[in-house]
Amino acid sequence: MVMNHKTLISLAGGLCIAAASPAQNPGDTFAPPVRLKAGEKFVGEQRYFPSPVFHDMNGDGSLDIVVGDLVGKLTVALRRPGDGPIAFEAETTLKAADGKDLKFHNW
């Protein structure tokens, strides 16, 4: 049998079935997590339940980070160009076409 990434994932799925609880995915390993910075602050700092999504907001080919939160606000942290460590410009509030802050409803 030819072993490739797909095969390994498939075998991993078989192992998962035998386990009482989900196993750590053996197909992917991650470095210890690091806090992302936007300007001088951490991305999502002092936000209620920050919920990030990658998106190229300015069309420069790099993925920026858009962060939502519990109260329905969205901020944008643009990716800084360069080959160094991943860094972002300071977060700014995402505006709607009417010029006001884009605000998702809540309660």
Next chain:
Amino acid sequence: MSPQFVDFDGDKQLDIVAGTFSGSPFVAIGSEKGWQQPVEIKDGKGDRIVLNQFWNYETKKWDETKRCDPEDALKQGHGTSAIAWDQDGDGDLDLLLGDYDGGYLYLRKNDGKPGAPKFVGRNKPVMVGGKPLNVGKMSTPRIVDWDRDGLMDLVCSSMGDAYGDGDGGGVWLFLNTGSQKTPFAKAQLLIPLSKKESKQEPLRPDSGLYADVADCDGDGDLDLVVGGYTHMPKKGNAENEDTRTSCVWLYENKTSKKGPTTGAAKIR
């Protein structure tokens, strides 16, 4: 909330879909001039799309309904996350609704056409291995071709215990089997449940994990960006001291993989 950039109305402009704590999904329609203020996504009859619990804007109180329950109703649910994607492959965007309360994931099928959605009136639980998918207090689902087999897989993250001493949240991967009947394989843990072990410095997001997936460093594998709270030790004796600190974390994938992974494969 769980923002998703997606062409919801089929006009080639990206819109923003998000579930909210009100219990209903919203969409901010995009145009060349920018995004409109978000509006609620309604079903084909013009009714609110909810699980069970929702904020009643008329009475200004929390409310509940069984109007949208599946035939085999599960535990009471609170839909606080939503993504749009074509789960049944019929060419239009369905909704996946994440359940903050019961931890399940529901499909709200679209019986309309691309750009003219007509969502059905009831939710249907997404199944894994013959049982409803459940990660416990779901934060958000994401759709991504994780293993690059041309099928969109499911990544779900969970809240964990955001207010007490219980275990924190994690991130799960459900690979797409290609079967309409059982579309997702059994869970694999990408990020294990947190034991809340930070001491001097935050070590990881412990609770309220909101994950997204992309190759952000361009090395050909998929990384995770995860928002959430880190629970730090108490500094004083106050019972109500909030020791949580929020931010967004990068989990860089160190797996060596070949082949392209592009933003286009990220979300439909």
